[in-house]
Amino acid sequence: MFQVISVEEAISKVTANIDKYFEGLESEQIKSENALGRVLAQDIKAPSDLPPFSRSTVDGYVVKAKDTFGVSESLPAVLFNKGKIEMGEEPHKTLNQDETMEISTGGMLPSGGDAVVMLEDVETFDDNSIIVNKSVARGENVIEKGEDTQEGVTVLRKGHRLRSQDIGALAALGILEISVYHQPVIGIISTGDELIPPEKPLSGGKIRDINSWALSAAVTKLGGKPIQYGIIQDEPQYFRESFDKAVTQCDMVILSGGSSVGTRDLTAKTIDLGEPGIIFHGVSVKPGKPTIFGIVDNVPVFGLSGNPVSAMVTFDLFVKPAIYGISGVANFGRDWFENITKARLARNISSKGGREDFVRVSLKGEPGEFPEAFPVLGESGLIFTLVEADGLVRIPQNTEGYSQGEIIEVIKC
């Protein structure tokens, strides 16, 4: 028998082992524009200052700030107006003492100008001059050249997963191509003589394989590329061959299913034939106790329960950080409880000591308030308990549960 470890220990073992893969990850060059969700395989340095020149943040008149010092409505300054700066044009004039130019939001400051007086603080004096009624400090109403970022500064780091604003920042810098890590290829294998693929008609004793589709979708969502190896029957030679094929072709393999003792044993034995084989087998979590993690010929392998609810919960807990890890995401162990929302518990939920419990809940409520979380009851073999659920409530190992009315955290699923 195996030794059951805590959820924290299991996650630590996953991250410690996955850490080793960072150096060997492969990368490719892609268009920055299409890089949403991809992971940077290089640091990005700004090739030039941003903005490339000082810009006005208001509509008004660009001035030398010192020409406005001490100025007020009772003691205004008169400045000579050298004309209007057109948007997107370089002002080929220089501001000298007591001179000004009209400027729009986003316009380029002329040399010699260092602040902008807002339109409402200015009056027309005559055709060539304006009256300024308010003083401005140097840099006021201006974004300075290089204020957003400066040439040579590292603006995005290796291991960063690119979001919309990062794509925008690459546009701002004119960086059209970047190096990103390959999307990892994840082999998905279902096991168990009782399974048939979804497209086959049901016959006595058989049920349809849920996990090949569900785990593939979960892998896709994280940015991995799933390959389905179908259903392996409980025959050692055939099992071994399919498994070896997946290990050869993929960056990671997820086995699931095999609710019978025979299949469970076969899965564990097959993983343990590899080098170094099983890292852990058994976690004190419900659902998901029989989870296996191992390394076979340098490929991380997970063995998840065939129960769809167990498989999905342990996927989130253990497989997700590992996929992030081999995707090159820096600090990949950090975000294992992302997508948390708060809710008010609608019923008591209790838990046995000595293990972590993950209780499915559905959320109901109006915007602007805490939603109410209703526990969804049922065996972890029931996929529709997970369809009904909006998330999971985690009950730590040394907690007896939560009471009705408590504000709890829900991990959205």
Add this chain to the structure above:
Amino acid sequence: MFQVISVEEAISKVTANIDKYFEGLESEQIKSENALGRVLAQDIKAPSDLPPFSRSTVDGYVVKAKDTFGVSESLPAVLFNKGKIEMGEEPHKTLNQDETMEISTGGMLPSGGDAVVMLEDVETFDDNSIIVNKSVARGENVIEKGEDTQEGVTVLRKGHRLRSQDIGALAALGILEISVYHQPVIGIISTGDELIPPEKPLSGGKIRDINSWALSAAVTKLGGKPIQYGIIQDEPQYFRESFDKAVTQCDMVILSGGSSVGTRDLTAKTIDLGEPGIIFHGVSVKPGKPTIFGIVDNVPVFGLSGNPVSAMVTFDLFVKPAIYGISGVANFGRDWFENITKARLARNISSKGGREDFVRVSLKGEPGEFPEAFPVLGESGLIFTLVEADGLVRIPQNTEGYSQGEIIEVIKC
């Protein structure tokens, strides 16, 4: 001038107007396996019971529960063993009184059997019989036929966005194809004479267009299909033509930019030429005050600020629910603050009354604790403030801010 409304009012006006589009949304038939993130355009009814037969949830012996009533270690029952039920096979035998069969987890119960005694509560008596040391209730250690779901039950509803577990559920029911709504086509237009596309070299007075790439990525993330119409210059006739083209080709149009008064006016005027034209113009939110929402020839149109931070914040607030709406998502206004995480504020943040403030924060910390949220300072024209940020803290209209040490909610970005 326009009348500034609150964030709540603005969202209500968006949802009320987008609601009308539900009936006319187009759908297509796709493979269920590839439907992750797509929105159901049909209700899904279970075509048969799941599981299709009663199954054991343990390894043990299937019995008639009444044969074990009153049984204990001191008063065991002896049952005749009719053999083993193979995984994935239909047991072609019927259990009569005082008969049993060996069964594995997931195995199919034979007719007449209604409960399973766990392996550890059974001893071998002789080659043909076993001793049962514990009573079981009817249905104990069994998932009944139809317990997961029953034939004819509506298991997934129109307007539901499909998650991994839903794809798994479709596999379980053998539903290979489903009807989903089209992914909406969203036109993206940048405006302003100061903008050049990212691939062009910089020249005096010009800056690179950030929003075409950033908004396209944001649209993609939500499941929409962006079409970029490039940068429109501030020339009324040309502006109008490009805008009309986008309105004709797309399900929604997002204009952004035009920091100068001229472009801003042109954007507002062009939208208002449509029917019914502008719905609101101006929201009491910082950043994002000049946001426009309108309908032009039945196409929803947003006019966002050219400042990249304003554009992204108002995209999340107003455009995102609208995209969900025309994607067919039920209750699309509900989730406008998804992806919330809690953090401890590392510095005071203050806010002027009379408007909502969204303050950029970066998160730092160790797993298992609240991360610390550090405000990222800087004008909303600075894209790298958003690159540095991990999220936004919302300060409601009638709040003066939050204090250092407070636990606050961060909308991840």
